[in-house]
Amino acid sequence: MAIILSTALLGCIYVHPLTRILYLDHYYYTYAPKLKSISSLSLKPPRNSVRAASIMSYDKELATAKKACSLAARLCQKVQRALLQSDVQSKSDKSPVTVADYGSQAVVSFILEKELPSRSFSLVAEEDSGDLRKEESQETLQRITKLVNETLASDGTENVSLLSDEDVLTAIDSGKSEGGSFGQHWVLDPIDGTKGFLRGDQYAIALGLLDEGKVVLGVLACPNLPLQTSAGHVQHNVQDKVGCLFFAQVGTGTYMQSLDGSQPTKVDVSSTENAEDASFFESFEAAHSLHDLTSMIAKKLSIKAPPVRIDSQAKYGALSRGDGTIYMRFPHRGYREKIWDHAAGCIVVTEAGGVVSDAAGNPLDFSRGRYLDLDTGIIVTNQKLMPTLLKAVQESLKEKASSL
Numbered sequence: 001m002a003i004i005l006s007t008a009l010l011g012c013i014y015v016h017p018l019t020r021i022l023y024l025d026h027y028y029y030t031y032a033p034k035l036k037s038i039s040s041l042s043l044k045p046p047r048n049s050v051r052a053a054s055i056m057s058y059d060k061e062l063a064t065a066k067k068a069c070s071l072a073a074r075l076c077q078k079v080q081r082a083l084l085q086s087d088v089q090s091k092s093d094k095s096p097v098t099v100a101d102y103g104s105q106a107v108v109s110f111i112l113e114k115e116l117p118s119r120s121f122s123l124v125a126e127e128d129s130g131d132l133r134k135e136e137s138q139e140t141l142q143r144i145t146k147l148v149n150e151t152l153a154s155d156g157t158e159n160v161s162l163l164s165d166e167d168v169l170t171a172i173d174s175g176k177s178e179g180g181s182f183g184q185h186w187v188l189d190p191i192d193g194t195k196g197f198l199r200g201d202q203y204a205i206a207l208g209l210l211d212e213g214k215v216v217l218g219v220l221a222c223p224n225l226p227l228q229t230s231a232g233h234v235q236h237n238v239q240d241k242v243g244c245l246f247f248a249q250v251g252t253g254t255y256m257q258s259l260d261g262s263q264p265t266k267v268d269v270s271s272t273e274n275a276e277d278a279s280f281f282e283s284f285e286a287a288h289s290l291h292d293l294t295s296m297i298a299k300k301l302s303i304k305a306p307p308v309r310i311d312s313q314a315k316y317g318a319l320s321r322g323d324g325t326i327y328m329r330f331p332h333r334g335y336r337e338k339i340w341d342h343a344a345g346c347i348v349v350t351e352a353g354g355v356v357s358d359a360a361g362n363p364l365d366f367s368r369g370r371y372l373d374l375d376t377g378i379i380v381t382n383q384k385l386m387p388t389l390l391k392a393v394q395e396s397l398k399e400k401a402s403s404l
């Protein structure tokens with residue numbers, strides 16, 4: 001018995017996180033019944049592998065994800081600064097976002113693969129190198145490679161030889177995975193909120209990790225989001241400073257620090273229980289979410305505050321620290337949500353005590369591949385307010401359908 005117990009516990013402590021989930025399930029269901037008589041141990045079996053995942057540690061993966069997103073944010077900031085300083089004519093040019101998008105994906109992909117060696121590295125990401133491999137893109141590719149090398153060198157801890165154009169293309173193409181319900185998959189949006197990026201507004205670098213179809217960690221780098229929160233989570237004087245890094249690991253809460261590396265602070269969603277006292281976030285772009293429908297729902301809930309419209313998953317970050325209470329997103333008919341637009345944001349909010357669901361009240365399912373395939377829209381709020389919000393959403397959707 002002693003051998004069984006010590007072998008099982010050692011297995012829990014030392015093996016790879018994914019193996020640990022399987023091992024824990026195997027351990028609890030195989031050995032725990034035999035240990036019942038040892039009352040002092042009081043080991044309770046997890047109900048399912050999600051519970052098992054909640055006692056896993058993804059510390060190394062999280063530290064690497066934070067580093068990758070911070071460096072990618074540095075690359076994006078550099079490009080955005082140059083864009084904003086350029087003349088009006090070049091501001092209508094979309095190439096800066098192209099360069100930053102590919103550059104960000106190459107940096108994150110390269111760091112994850114280099115620092116977390118695994119036989120089955122899998123990355124589901126927004127970009128692929130198809131267009132960049134064309135003859136007319138050679139100059140753009142060289143700009144991207146230069147930026148990627150400068151960014152990796154700026155970290156100081158990186159002891160890497162310069163990447164070639166081909167290395168950069170290969171790193172970008174690592175993001176072609178289809179994801180799914182088995183094994184681990186990184187999920188990346190290298191620049192979420194491309195329109196916000198071009199306007200000089202909000203955007204995010206969003207990175208999540210799926211393990212057996214569940215999001216187990218998430219990092220959101222929001223280079224233009226003010227550090228000062230309306231809920232007062234940051235005590236020291238941050239006044240006009242911008243640049244937030246949110247991060248969450250399953251079962252351990254959500255934290256925020258400045259992108260330049262301040263001490264992390266634990267954050268929590270708003271505790272507002274009365275809908276009329278709530279404020280709500282929605283997409284900046286009317287083409288991305290039905291503003292007339294959210295206005296109808298807000299009216300039904302007697303929400304007095306006007307909508308707060310910001311781009312990208314920065315909305316999830318802002319909600320996780322209580323800047324607002326509700327986030328609603330209703331894309332136009334036919335739009336298919338991608339997993340990289342929600343994976344990191346979803347865990348950042350849920351670990352801060354919030355709930356994310358589709359318009360039918362179902363949790364988002366990240367296990368089906370690159371798309372979410374959900375019902376109608378996405379709603380987010382705290383646990384107390386969710387039933388009221390869901391009721392108002394469903395009534396409004398019915399009224400809207402019957403008026404067509």
Ligand SMILES: Nc1ncnc2c1ncn2[C@@H]1O[C@H](COP(=O)(O)OS(=O)(=O)O)[C@@H](OP(=O)(O)O)[C@H]1O
Nearest residue numbers: 191192193194283284285287288310311312331335
């Ligand atoms: N037609 C349509 N409908 C709904 N959503 C769409 C649509 N087109 C794009 N997208 C996705 O929206 C992502 C931008 O996030 P948001 O919609 O939250 O922000 S905002 O509209 O920029 O304010 C945006 O992310 P990025 O492409 O990474 O910028 C898209 O994935």
Ligand SMILES: [Mg+2]
Nearest residue numbers: 189192193341
């Ligand atoms: Mg996106």
